[in-house]
Amino acid sequence: MTNSTELDARRRRAALWITVGIIAVVIAVPLLASVGFRGSGPARRVVEPLAIGLSLGIALVFITAIVLAQTSQRSRLRALVAEARPGATVIPAFAESPGGLTGWVPVTIVVAVLADRVEVWAGGRxxxxxxxxxxxxxxxxxxxxxxxxxxxxxITNGADSLSFVPIYSAAIGRPADLERALHELGEDPADHVRHPGGRRSRGGRQG
Incomplete structure (x- = not known):
């Protein structure tokens, strides 16, 4: 079973920083926009588009920073697993959310696929x-x-389980990412497309 305590702690920290950023954008954008609507004549025609552009730029930078942070985290985790588990196949993913107040914050993990097991890594050694x-x-x-x-x-074995959304790119939920992850796990994606949600029992992977 995934260590939910550690993932929840990471989710709360991420939620705090994202909330602070959203508040900053919510405050800054109206203020900058209001500057553009002040005055009249030539000055307004110059200042107004600049203020609106700057407001949109701040929002874009904020969104880009979140995406880059997630991408960077995935790269760090992949490098960490490559060092700790040489030869392992690595699936970058978002952990399953528990819902609740911080459930909207995605937590980046990587799933290391080994011969007899899968491991969840989230930043520790x-x-x-x-x-x-x-x-x-x-x-x-x-x-x-x-x-x-x-x-x-x-993935369930009767004693432990793991649920995740694979994400190899910036966009979540891409069918190609799901198919690639299934391949990495030794599964035939066509079987799952024909029987969505179906269970496929399997033995250990061959090393």
């Missing part, structure tokens, strides 16, 4: 959790991430 692949069921199902459900992957 050791994995947060491990799910054995022997006799595990792999299924495609709706996974809650960032306040909505996306096509994701659930």
């Amino acid at each position: 050791d994995p947060l959790s491990t799910v054995a692949l022997t006799n595990a069921d792999v299924r495609v199902d709706g996974v809650l991430a960032s306040s909505r459900r996306y096509p994701g992957i659930r």
Whole structure:
């Protein structure tokens, strides 16, 4: 089972910083826009588009910073796993959200696929959790991430489970990302497309 305490702590910290940024944008944009609507004549024609452009620029920079931070985090985690688990296949993903007040904040993880298990990494020197692949069921199902459900992957073996949304690019929920993750897990995506949500029992991976 994923270490939900650690993931929840990361989610709360991310929610705090994002909320602070949103508040700053909400305050700055109207102030800058109001500057553009003051005055008249030639001065207004010059200042108004500059103020509106600057307001939009601040919002764009904020959104871009969030995307770049997530991308950078995925790169750091991939490098960490490559060092700790040489030869492992790495799936970048968002962890399943528990819902609630901070459930809208996506938490970046990577899933390391090894011969007999998958591991969840989120930044520490050791994995947060491990799910054995022997006799595990792999299924495609709706996974809650960032306040909505996306096509994701659930792995269960009767004792432990893991749910995540693979994300190899900046856009979440891409079918190509889901298919790639299934391939990395040794699954045939066509089987899951024909039988969405179906369970596929499997033995251990061959090393």
